[in-house]
Amino acid sequence: MFGIFKPRTFFNLANTSIFWLKIILVFALIVGLVLALVFSPIDYLQKDTVRIMYIHVPSSWISLFIFLIIGISSFISLIFKVRVFSVYAKSLAPIGLVFSLISVVTGSLWGYPTWGTFWSWDGRLTSMFILVLTYILYVSLWLIIKNYNSAEKITNIVGIVGLINIPIIKFSVAWWNTLHQPASITLTAAPTIHSSMLAPLLIMFFSFCILSLIIFLIRYKYEIINFRVNKK
């Protein structure tokens, strides 16, 4: 069962599947972008600004999801010493960082025409800002610390501690009064987004997932080769 977590698995996947993933990505991205920018309707209140959602929301989801994986991988790596999990986390972190930055930047570009401000320190925006800081800390610790073993240990701790922030981000709009609107898509109720807008949102999310997977495989391959070279 744990066979899929061998270093070999993703290394082979990188060699065999990147080409096909790229083809899927191009198709999904074209369909998603055309739907998002041309065919999806305007919102009855926000007009065209709703189109920013098709970038903003998938990026936020992915940045949260990636940190969740980093946190869990860090825990497994630190406690059970399954070291390939650190390599997963290390390869994923820059992707999560970029997506969290996209989420914050597009969010404030969306906030200005709708709310009337680029930024406000409410619960959701503050906790998202802390996620960006955590990503920056995580990535820069890998860069600064030259000794692989100590870098691994310290980033593992950062990943575990940073995990606390994920539920705070998720539930901030429910726990506190925030400027940010509550979630439109939840597991328990029907989405409050019209289907003509839900379709491009989900297709863009799918394309971003595929893109993340491609970049992850490339970075993972680099890290694995690098890891072995350094060991010799």
Place this chain on the structure above:
Amino acid sequence: MILQFLNMGGYGLYIWLSYAFAALSLTVLYYVSVKKLNSIKNIEHLYQSEKVEEVTVSAQANRF
């Protein structure tokens, strides 16, 4: 027609800036990753050739 599309009902600036930022940062991330991998391509072929592969597979079992 095209201008009307670009204008996006007056919100074009915000929308295009968002899409441009996302496109630019993701492209940079992708190419930096590819470049990193290419920089060690000269050792990669060692791991691709079968003989070495077998060694590394058995070695990695101990390592990880």
Place this chain on the structure above:
Amino acid sequence: MIFSKSSKNRLKIFSLIAIAASIIFFFIYNNLQKNVVYFYAPQEIKNLKDTPSNKIRLGGLVKEGSLKKNNNTYVFIITDLKNEIFVEYKGLLPNLFIEGKSAVVEGVLKDKKYFIASTILAKHDENYMPPEVANSLKKNKLNK
């Protein structure tokens, strides 16, 4: 030497984490203090013991039919459907500031029924739909 290369390294790493942790702690502490109460609802203002003199935020629905313009000054009512507070504001309104929708206003309380706003933020809800759908929803509501 006490400061061997590795101990120096450890010291660097330790101080880096300490600085980062204190920055993060500072942010969380600061914002939990102020922003867990990011805004007050009219009911919460009513329950306050005394009128706060510092800048606060007030959030709620903009009462339908209450928005009036006098020269450059807008006056409207923020309500939670139980309590109402008059708001006075000088300046431009954001596009999404609409009667019957939510808004967050920043400013000071003159008394518990009157708020002088310096900034207005429009808050929107989690519903997204095309105009045609919104219109037909409205029609259905009226027909009932």
